[in-house]
Amino acid sequence: MKNLTLVIGASLNPNRYSNIAIKRLRDKKLPVLALGLKKGKVLDVSIDDEKQDYSNIDTVTLYLNPKRQEEYYNYIxxxxxxxxxFNPGTENMEFVKVLKENNIESEIACTLVLLSTNQY
Structure with missing residues (x-):
């Protein structure tokens, strides 16, 4: 799948930014996978509650605070x-450095803003 996005920190709560991001990504017809604490669905996107061996991920968008990200470093x-x-509140310069060392781009930005300004 082209431009496949994995939302980490996905929530079933419609007031959470991760939930809104899933909806906006789907509004733009972009393929989405989601990983969160609870299984469920947002629109047609199933939220997994365990790390999966996904393939062909273009973008990971984080909705976890820096402390919670640590257990995901190797996985990502x-x-x-x-x-x-790194969405607002998830900024983590330590992880940015680790990503760079592994030739993975990072961006401190808001997925919702990137989508609304066609910069995603």
Whole structure:
């Protein structure tokens, strides 16, 4: 799948930014996978509650605070995404450095803003 996005920190709560991001990505007809604490669905996107061996991930968009990201470092690197987006509140310079060392681009930005300005 082209431009496949993995949302990490996905929530079933419609007021959470990760939930809104899934909806906006799907509005733009972009393929989405989601990983969160609870299984469920947002539109046609199933949220997995365990790390999966996904392939062909273009973008990982993070909705986890820096402390919670630590357990995902190796997992995300293993997925070999082209880029990782650090949404507001998820900025983590340590992880940015690790990503760079693994030739993975990172962007400190807001997925919702990138989508609304056609920069995604």
């Amino acid at each position: 690197i293993g997925l070999k995404p082209k880029r990782v987006i």
